Every structure is written in structure tokens, then in C-alpha cells.
Amino acid sequence: MDTASNRDIQALIGPLRAGDVRTLARVISVIENRATGWSDLLKALFPYTGRARVIGLTGAPGAGKSTLVDHLARFYRKQSHSVGIVAVDPTSPYTGGAILGDRIRMQEHFADPGIYIRSMATRGSLGGLARTTADVTTLLDASGRDIILIETVGVGQDEIDIVRLADITVVILVPGMGDDVQTIKAGIMEIADIFVINKSDRDGAERVEREIRALQSLALRHDGWTPPIVKAVASEGTGVSEVAAAIADYEEYLHEKNLAREKSVQNWQERLVEMLRDAMLEKARAQLGDGNLAKLAAEVAEHKRDPYTLVEEIAAKAHT
Numbered sequence: 001m002d003t004a005s006n007r008d009i010q011a012l013i014g015p016l017r018a019g020d021v022r023t024l025a026r027v028i029s030v031i032e033n034r035a036t037g038w039s040d041l042l043k044a045l046f047p048y049t050g051r052a053r054v055i056g057l058t059g060a061p062g063a064g065k066s067t068l069v070d071h072l073a074r075f076y077r078k079q080s081h082s083v084g085i086v087a088v089d090p091t092s093p094y095t096g097g098a099i100l101g102d103r104i105r106m107q108e109h110f111a112d113p114g115i116y117i118r119s120m121a122t123r124g125s126l127g128g129l130a131r132t133t134a135d136v137t138t139l140l141d142a143s144g145r146d147i148i149l150i151e152t153v154g155v156g157q158d159e160i161d162i163v164r165l166a167d168i169t170v171v172i173l174v175p176g177m178g179d180d181v182q183t184i185k186a187g188i189m190e191i192a193d194i195f196v197i198n199k200s201d202r203d204g205a206e207r208v209e210r211e212i213r214a215l216q217s218l219a220l221r222h223d224g225w226t227p228p229i230v231k232a233v234a235s236e237g238t239g240v241s242e243v244a245a246a247i248a249d250y251e252e253y254l255h256e257k258n259l260a261r262e263k264s265v266q267n268w269q270e271r272l273v274e275m276l277r278d279a280m281l282e283k284a285r286a287q288l289g290d291g292n293l294a295k296l297a298a299e300v301a302e303h304k305r306d307p308y309t310l311v312e313e314i315a316a317k318a319h320t
């Protein structure tokens with residue numbers, strides 16, 4: 001397993017910041033595997049982050065996220081921006097074929113060092129998917145990528161946690177989802193800064209648009225922004241520049257209204273809570289030791305112990 005000693009870390013920073021792809025790959029694997037030195041690496045790199053524009057794209061399996069990401073990446077490359085893509089692998093068996101499709105499609109970019117693509121390990125990765133995605137995004141940022149596109153299949157809580165680290169969130173819907181529009185009420189309405197109705201070559205795009213508008217009229221966002229709705233046919237490259245324009249508009253809005261900082265503070269508040277939760281839990285686990293959790297759980301299940309006192313005791317011990 002890759003590790004990074006203190007001396008390594010110092011030696012890695014230069015090439016990483018210069019955008020060296022092999023260094024980037026090595027550093028990402030140290031972080032993903034939580035190998036020795038991972039947190040020191042992140043500490044050392046944090047000062048060099050905060051420059052990249054992070055765009056999250058989420059939507060149902062097969063909605064056309066990868067196709068759109070691919071076109072957007074091209075669009076930004078034409079403007080001479082460097083691009084990092086984080087594809088958070090869908091685990092749904094329905095999308096098995098599409099993953100292969102991703103690989104083939106994205107291979108086109110491998111010749112261009114201006115695009116770096118990383119597929120994230122699926123759920124169950126060490127440190128949790130949302131956290132690892134956040135860390136990889138930090139690394140891409142430190143390596144000087146101008147634009148970072150995060151593709152994630154959604155929307156569950158994991159995805160919401162992931163898109164939260166984006167500066168801008170694009171939600172991709174497709175016609176013919178039927179009742180799914182109801183489910184967008186739950187999580188998506190709050191996180192979407194821009195809606196894309198992809199596969200607008202199919203019937204029903206207008207209807208989806210009307211439904212989004214209807215939902216939008218019910219709740220005003222506290223930042224006063226009304227997420228625009230862009231129709232696209234990603235497979236033909238139609239609507240891509242409109243999506244990019246909508247992204248630029250929202251950025252300008254955030255800038256004009258001085259909201260970018262506020263949004264970033266909010267995101268960090270969430271992330272700090274998550275990081276704290278992880279750190280505390282790790283301490284508690286270490287305190288408990290392997291196997292003891294099962295033993296204690298059995299005692300609680302048999303009513304030999306009450307869980308409330310138990311948790312208080314473990315928390316108190318882990319605290320010291």
C-alpha cells in the first residue's frame with residue numbers, strides 16, 4: 001500500500017501543485033486508502049486549495065450525466081481551463097452497462113493531460129464515500145484544476161452530502177419519470193442551482209418543466225435565486241453551452257450578492273460536523289477495541305445493560 005512519510009509529503013507538494021498527473025494519482029490513492037500520512041498530506045495541501053470551481057452533477061441512473069459531463073469538460077477545455085472529473089460510481093445493477101460506456105467514452109480524454117478523470121471506489125470505501133470524494137476534490141483543487149466536475153447518481157443522502165461540497169449543483173432530470181417528479185420534491189429542490197431536462201428529444205420535456213416551475217412557485221429560496229431550467233440533448237451536444245452559461249450566471253449572481261462566502265461557510269459547517277463525527281467515532285471505536293461492540297450489543301439485547309449509560313460511558317472515555 002502507498003504511504004507518505006513527512007519527507008515524501010514535502011517532495012510531493014511541488015509536482016502535485018504543478019499538476020503532475022502521476023503524483024496526483026499517487027496522492028489520491030494514499031488518501032483513498034487512508035494510508036500512513038494521509039491526514040498530514042491533506043493538512044499540507046489545504047493552504048493551496050479554494051481556487052477551483054466545483055460543479056456537482058446529479059440525477060437518476062442513465063439520465064445522461066456522463067454524457068453531459070463529457071461535453072462540459074470539452075467546453076471548458078476549449079476555454080483553456082484544466083478540468084478534473086470525479087465519477088462516483090453508481091452501484092445500481094441497472095447501470096452496469098453504463099459504467100462500461102463511461103470508460104469507453106472517457107478514454108477519449110486520456111490523451112489530453114488537461115482532463116483528469118478519477119472513478120471513485122463504490123460505497124463502503126474507507127472513510128465513507130462523501131468524505132473521500134471531498135478529499136479527492138481537495139487534491140484536484142490543490143493540483144491546480146480550474147474546474148472540477150463531480151458526477152454522482154442520485155439522489156440519496158450520500159449524494160446530497162456529496163453535492164454539498166460543490167459550489168454549484170446541477171440536477172439532471174429526464175422526461176417520462178412519472179412519479180419521480182414527486183420524489184424530487186424531497187431532496188433535490190433544495191440542492192438544485194440549475195435544472196437540466198436532458199433527453200429533451202423525447203416527449204414530455206415540457207411537462208417536466210411545468211412541474212419544476214410549479215414546485216418552484218411554492219418555495220422561494222433564501223438566496224433569492226430561481227434555478228433556471230435548461231433543456232438539453234446531451235447525446236447530440238445540444239444545450240451544453242446553455243448549461244455552461246447557466247453555471248456562469250449563477251456564479252455571477254453569487255458574486256454580485258456576496259453569497260459565495262456565505263455558501264462556503266455553510267458547506268464547511270456541514271463538513272466540519274461530519275469530520276467531527278468521524279473523528280469522534282474513530283476514537284470511540286479505538287476505545288472499544290475490536291469485537292467488543294458485538295459483545296456489548298448482546299448485553300444490551302439481553303437487557304443486561306442499558307444502552308444510555310453505556311454510550312455515556314464510552315463517550316466519556318473516548319473523550320479523554
Ligand SMILES: Nc1nc2c(ncn2[C@@H]2O[C@H](COP(=O)(O)OP(=O)(O)OP(=O)(O)O)[C@@H](O)[C@H]2O)c(=O)[nH]1
Nearest residue numbers: 061062063064065066067095098153199233234235
Ligand atoms: N435520447 C437521448 N439519449 C441520451 C441523451 N443523453 C444521453 N443519452 C443516452 O443515455 C444513455 C445513458 O447516458 P449516460 O451519460 O451514461 O447516463 P448517466 O446518467 O451517466 O448514467 P449512470 O452514470 O449509469 O447513472 C446513453 O446511452 C446515452 O447515449 C439524450 O439527450 N437523448
Ligand SMILES: [Mg+2]
Nearest residue numbers: 065066098102
Ligand atoms: Mg455516468
